[in-house]
Amino acid sequence: MTNFVRFDSNWRPPVLETERLVLRPYTEADAPRLHPLVSNPNTTRFTLWDHHKTLEETRQFVHDYALCRYAECVPEPMAVCSNEEPLQPIGSCGCFWASCPHQTMEIGYWLAEPYWGRGITVEACRTLIEYAFATYCPRRLQARVIAGNGASVRVLEKLGFAFEGTLRSAILRRGQFEDVMMFAVVR
Numbered sequence: 001m002t003n004f005v006r007f008d009s010n011w012r013p014p015v016l017e018t019e020r021l022v023l024r025p026y027t028e029a030d031a032p033r034l035h036p037l038v039s040n041p042n043t044t045r046f047t048l049w050d051h052h053k054t055l056e057e058t059r060q061f062v063h064d065y066a067l068c069r070y071a072e073c074v075p076e077p078m079a080v081c082s083n084e085e086p087l088q089p090i091g092s093c094g095c096f097w098a099s100c101p102h103q104t105m106e107i108g109y110w111l112a113e114p115y116w117g118r119g120i121t122v123e124a125c126r127t128l129i130e131y132a133f134a135t136y137c138p139r140r141l142q143a144r145v146i147a148g149n150g151a152s153v154r155v156l157e158k159l160g161f162a163f164e165g166t167l168r169s170a171i172l173r174r175g176q177f178e179d180v181m182m183f184a185v186v187r
Helices: 028-038 055-071 120-136 150-158
Strands: 021-025 078-082 089-099 104-111 140-146 162-173 176-186
Touching: 021 120, 028 055, 028 089, 078 120, 089 120, 104 120, 120 140, 120 150, 140 150, 140 162, 150 176
Parallel strands: 104 140
Antiparallel strands: 021 078, 078 089, 089 104, 140 176, 162 176
16 A cells, blocks of 8 residues: 555454454444443543543444544554454554655554553554554654653653654643653654
8 A cells, every 4th residue: 555545434454463462443342342441540541532431432432433543544543452352452552644745654552451561562563563564654653652651651662663852732631731752663
């Protein structure tokens, strides 16, 4: 695939597998399984979105966000599942065009609190990065980290991303301006 934006309401990302994980597209059936994870404020402490307070919010995430992103033909978001329970999401990772004309994609991820500290995010993102570079051919893959999120910084360092600097007060999140650390890897 070349680096241009296209739209296809029927497109879904492929299933990607690692030694321990299955990365797959979300379906509307995932909402009830996903809700207990995304309703935990600890899980969403550093995400751009707040924890879900109702199952309906989780259904909207799957329907209004995930399925709309898939229509853009990008793997954002992908459900991260253990290969032992491929129907139970334990987190998400995904990438999308931050700037198609400049051949720049952005990666994002989160993992449910019970699964922290096991290398799952690195394993999932490494597979997604390989897929993104092989399929979309971006020159640059970047990631934004809200200042203070040391765990996310460690994930990116393990993936070979370089720290590029901090954008001061770059995001208004939950009523507060936050500093954002920029990381990137280039092809």
